[in-house]
Amino acid sequence: MSLISALARLEAVEAGRAQPLATVRHRHLSERPLVLVPLTTAGEAGAPLGALVGSDPEEPRLLAVPQPRDRDLRSAFLAQLADAVLPHLESYADDVEPAERKETDPETGKRVTVQTELCADAPQLIVPSRAGVEYVRLLGRSMRFRRTAEQDPDAPYPAPPRVPLLGRWLTHYGERARVPGSSLLLAATDLLNRHWATGQSNLEDQHLGALLAWVDPPEAESGAEAALRAELARDSGGQLLCPPAGPATDPAFDNRLLAPAMERYDRARMALATAEDGAAADMRLGELTRAEREIRELLASQLRPTWRAVWRCIELLRELPEGPRADGRWTRDRWSFTGHRDRVRAGEPPQPRRDDAVTAAQKLATRETAQAQLDAQEALDDPLVMAGRRLAGEAFASEVTDVVMAWSESKRPSPRPLVTVRTNDRPHLGGDGGPGGDGDAADDGAGDGSSVGGNSAGRGTKVFRVLADGKSQTAEFVGREADGSLVLRLTDRMGRSKEPAEGSVPDKGDRIVWTLFEHEQRGGPKLPDPEETPWTHGGPPTTEPELPDVVTVEDVL
Structure with a gap:
């Protein structure tokens, strides 16, 4: 709970x-x-x-x-x-x-x-x-x-x-x-x-x-x-x-009402079966109908x-x-x-009646993926559910205090802006897990030659936010400033050009909810075809349809 x-x-x-x-x-x-x-x-x-x-x-x-x-x-x-x-x-x-x-x-x-x-x-x-x-x-x-x-x-x-x-x-x-x-x-x-x-x-x-x-x-x-x-x-x-x-x-209900009513129904049905003439049968049929109606x-x-x-x-x-x-x-x-x-x-x-090994594994993987996806979607749809994830350290609400443009060091530089946010939540990002940590200072390359002071335990932890078009954007936790602010590096959803697309980078003063869980779940490993199921897992499934259970004495009254 x-x-x-x-x-x-x-x-x-x-x-x-x-x-x-x-x-x-x-x-x-x-x-x-x-x-x-x-x-x-x-x-x-x-x-x-x-x-x-x-x-x-x-x-x-x-x-x-x-x-x-x-x-x-x-x-x-x-x-x-x-x-x-x-x-x-x-x-x-x-x-x-x-x-x-x-x-x-x-x-x-x-x-x-x-x-x-x-x-x-x-x-x-x-x-x-x-x-x-x-x-x-x-x-x-x-x-x-x-x-x-x-x-x-x-x-x-x-x-x-x-x-x-x-x-x-x-x-x-x-x-x-x-x-x-x-x-x-x-x-x-x-x-x-x-x-x-x-x-x-x-x-x-x-x-x-x-x-x-x-x-x-x-x-x-x-x-x-x-x-x-x-x-x-x-x-x-x-x-x-x-x-x-x-x-x-x-x-x-069973003992006081239903059982006596069923006994009357059984007696009426037996009496109808033993009726000797049409008049008696009509009378017994009326009793059976009343018992069934009851x-x-x-x-x-x-x-x-x-x-x-x-x-x-x-x-x-x-x-x-x-x-x-x-x-x-x-x-x-x-x-x-x-x-x-x-x-x-x-x-x-x-x-x-029973799934083969591959089908059972596929069903299990589907249900696990659906559960993770449901948990994420309910939190994104509902502020009250998101509040529970924030209390658990799986998300945090923040206000953007600074944005510094930076680019990756590659032949074709891609935008990797650094976003500084302030939060009163205590997300599980490493260190003491909360704002204003007093860990030892550490330097962390931010991609543009700059450094971030403060506790950088948990560096590289991915966080996610929802963009205006409903898609999920990923950022990496870079470190924590001396005043407890968090520094995040955006890594995707900014277009292919050197300059980030409009709306893909937050502005100073924006209030954003970041999550530590992915919004879209990835599929699991590819499973073999049912025909290639090894003998250790039951072998290939049979092509013959299953027959019904054999009728036993207990099935016939």
Whole structure:
């Protein structure tokens, strides 16, 4: 936890409501996000119990499984989920715009520009919590290898073609959620925690009701009181007034309400199966319908509060202006969506259960680069985030006190001006790490034969600033003056002529924020092709598509 976050939490405790951690919204929010609130059966991993899904806060679609142990009912639930989600995903697939991207020419090995198309927008999926994100991944893994009647006519339980297709999409969204800064699949709790600090623990912040109680407390009530009521308050029947955000349900709900309702449903279904004539069958069918309706109403009572909480979270986040660099990250999400759309349409097999060594290394490198890039962009977009980096010694705000022109000693001299700045921050530039250091005097060649007195420990450390055109300019730390001022040498972004381009060198009196972290992250080392994977790392990947798991006795009721 950063110092600025710890301070915000202390202020939240004192003020009785959450304190902002950001002045802008660091995640893209779609105009029409698809919200999914899932529920699962206790004691059986991945067994669906119900869900609310939709892009209209006033008209959600309720999906329910009256008996999760029935394989047919679970399969019907997955088919209904596909019917609800796939049209939303496919509505974005054909709205495209021309675009360019860099690709490697297979013949020459050089990077060339290719004209292609990019989806103008991408569907966004929002779930209540991190557990919901993991459940989306679990659903995708369990659905994408389902066999259809066309693929395997002898399959004992063939799935509709839309079920494995949705599994592939959910797997893609689940993988994309692991990329820092991606906004294709978001958790409402993570969105709130990124932008507000509460007075409770990180574990308590995963309770959506308690988290909203801190961010948006009722009038005449503190966040702590509202959060405690959201976590523990129950009605006269012993049921939580604010049900958990799922996918797990409250044990009191399971034992007192859901289990008896499922028993009545099972008895009604058994009675219908043993009916001896049409009149008895009609009466038993009515009992079965009432039992199923009761279960649906019970599940709706648990899902609706969370549904409203997720949309309230979206409303609160829309009040924040979007960060300038969030759109660039959303463009990468659009490329990701477009690429997966193309793979699906090309008839490629579903994602494998396990990545080969090269693919796994590429994913890890991509996520590491994305995390470093996200940290840098959030600081550049948000003064409050930058304040935390300044407190950590990773950036410093300064005022230019002097500029001395200098040039490199080469056949074609390039401008290397020396910029003297004054700062009250304590950046990690070596020495005592702060202004006004009392280190031993040292001389440092500045490129023009001059010298800089004072502590020059950390000489050569690179610092960066943002120019007016949004590009990053690099400077080197040269030394520290006797009065604590810092001397920096600009090294790039000044044009090719001997005289620096206009606006590339700061003027005396300019206030500049310098960072010790790069603004644009570099790529890692080139990895071998998957076909050249050594045997120590699993060897080349197989070209045969993976087969589904063998049906066992436990799969058949």
